[in-house]
Amino acid sequence: MERIMVIGAAGQIGSELTMALREKFGNDNVVAVGRKTKPSEELRNSGPFEFSNVLNYDEMKAMVQKYRIDTIYLMAAILSATGEQKPMLAYRVNNDGLINVLEIARELKLERVLIPSSIAVFGPETPRDNTPNETILKPKTMYGISKVHGELLCDYYFYKYGLDVRGLRYPGIISYKTPPGGGTTDYTVEMYRAAAEGKPYTCFVKEDTVLPMMYMPDALKSIMDLAEADLSKLKHHSDFNITAMSFSAGELAESIRQYKPDFKVTYEPDFRQAIADSWPRSLDDSAAREEWGWEPEYDLDAMTRDMLENLPKVLGM
Numbered sequence: 001m002e003r004i005m006v007i008g009a010a011g012q013i014g015s016e017l018t019m020a021l022r023e024k025f026g027n028d029n030v031v032a033v034g035r036k037t038k039p040s041e042e043l044r045n046s047g048p049f050e051f052s053n054v055l056n057y058d059e060m061k062a063m064v065q066k067y068r069i070d071t072i073y074l075m076a077a078i079l080s081a082t083g084e085q086k087p088m089l090a091y092r093v094n095n096d097g098l099i100n101v102l103e104i105a106r107e108l109k110l111e112r113v114l115i116p117s118s119i120a121v122f123g124p125e126t127p128r129d130n131t132p133n134e135t136i137l138k139p140k141t142m143y144g145i146s147k148v149h150g151e152l153l154c155d156y157y158f159y160k161y162g163l164d165v166r167g168l169r170y171p172g173i174i175s176y177k178t179p180p181g182g183g184t185t186d187y188t189v190e191m192y193r194a195a196a197e198g199k200p201y202t203c204f205v206k207e208d209t210v211l212p213m214m215y216m217p218d219a220l221k222s223i224m225d226l227a228e229a230d231l232s233k234l235k236h237h238s239d240f241n242i243t244a245m246s247f248s249a250g251e252l253a254e255s256i257r258q259y260k261p262d263f264k265v266t267y268e269p270d271f272r273q274a275i276a277d278s279w280p281r282s283l284d285d286s287a288a289r290e291e292w293g294w295e296p297e298y299d300l301d302a303m304t305r306d307m308l309e310n311l312p313k314v315l316g317m
Contacts, residue, residue, distance in 0.1 A: 003029055005069045007054055007101065008076030010034035012181040013116070013173060013219060015043055017073060020220045022047050031067045033060075035076070054097035061104045070111040071227070074101045080120050081272050082182030083143035094146035102157050102165070114227050115167045117151050117239060119212060120144035120184075124278045131280035133241045133287045140278050154238035166226050167238035168288065171212035173219045174303060176310045184275045185211060188252060191265065192304075195256045196311035200264040207250035207267045210281040214244040215298040215306070222294060229292035236287055243283040244296035245303075255304045 004021055008014040009032030019042065022030045027047035032039065035053050043049065048067065052059050054076045064072070076097055083090030098115065105113045122131060123138040137148045147169075154165040172185025179193075180186030187203050194201035214222075222242050247255070253265045288294035298306070311317075 003031075003067060003069045004071045004073065005031045005033060005064060005067065006073045006075060007033045007060075007097075008035075008074065009043065009049070010039045011075055011077075012175060012178045013170075013216070014073075014075035015040065015178055016175065016216055017075065017220055017223065018043060019046065020224065021073075024224070031063070031069065033063065054100060055092060057100045057104070060100060061108070064104055064108060064110075071113070072101055072105060072110060073114045073223070073227075074098065075116065078143065079181055079183040080118075080141050080143040080275055081184050081186070083146075084141055084271065084275070087142040090142040090146060094143065095149055098150050098153060102153065102163065105165075106157065106161050106163050110163075112164045112166065112227060113154075114223055115150060115154055115165060115238065116223060117147045117167050117169045118143070119169055119171050119279050119283070121147045121151065121169060121239075122278070122280055126280065128279075128281045130282050130284045131241065132284050133236065133239065141275055151239045158237050164231060165238055166229075166234070168222060168226055168240040168242045169283075170219060171214050171243050171283065173214055173216060174307070175216035176307050176314055177216070184272045184279075185213065187249060188213065191249075191252060191256065192307045192311060193315065195260045195263045196308060196315060196317070200266070203249050203265055203267045204270045205249050205267070205273050205276050206269050207253075207265075208248050209273070209276050210246055210248045211276060211279060212243040212246045212281070212283050214242070214296065215303040218244050218296045218298055221297070222288075225294065226288075226292055234291050236291065240288040240291075240294075241283045241285040242288050242294055243285050244298060245300050246282040247300050251300070255300050256308070258301070259304065259308050
């Protein structure tokens with residue numbers, strides 16, 4: 001990997017991934033692509049940035065050629081909660097955007113493509129505890145449906161065309177740097193932000209709702225490590241389970257109260273509760289650990305300490 005493009009570079013994960021890649025490979029060797037979200041000054045000024053839409057095939061292909069790209073990270077997506085409010089938009093961005101990137105990579109013979117999937121691929125029929133890597137995939141959201149389609153399509157391009165496509169199933173991702181982006185696990189970041197500001201928080205899932213989660217540094221580490229893994233050792237390609245921790249909304253609130261004793265949370269579930277109830281409570285990520293050495297660094301308490309230490313700076317407090 002010498003010339004990298006991050007599509008969806010202004011999003012929650014993409015913005016931090018772009019900076020991590022620039023630190024590792026050099027600013028000028030990582031091209032950021034965003035559609036309309038205003039990028040931070042750091043992201044815009046630290047290296048090449050282009051405004052484009054992943055649905056515009058010709059424009060995307062021309063940019064890949066212009067910058068002599070050999071590796072693409074496709075981070076652009078409409079997430080679960082937003083996707084249920086705008087299902088046709090989610091369908092187009094998540095499916096048509098994916099096929100555009102795969103076709104560009106195939107035609108131009110790119111070295112590698114990284115495309116994250118999600119725990120949204122699972123559904124109510126899936127075992128919810130220690131969910132295995134190989135299991136039934138019957139999601140009930142447009143986001144989840146698009147991600148199942150994406151996993152199958154990526155594997156098709158690997159076996160049909162020899163395109164090195166790799167992906168992992170992200171759990172909920174938590175970060176102090178970027179605000180929530182329309183996902184079902186947004187309550188975690190919102191809860192931390194409210195606590196940092198000294199405000200009460202009304203949570204949109206039940207207190208006993210348990211979901212697998214991951215702190216952003218581990219999320220960046222996972223996809224960058226997967227990108228550099230020895231292909232000959234990979235038995236899976238586009239569908240690795242990965243996780244770092246599982247906790248309930250109530251346990252998150254209690255973790256915060258270790259540092260903010262007066263923090264108050266009430267629980268008023270909305271439509272996102274049904275989405276959360278269809279997802280796993282914990283994941284079996286042994287395939288990722290065995291095939292490319294995945295191992296997280298943060299647990300709940302370490303994440304809470306770091307979030308509450310850094311959020312005041314980000315929020316200008």
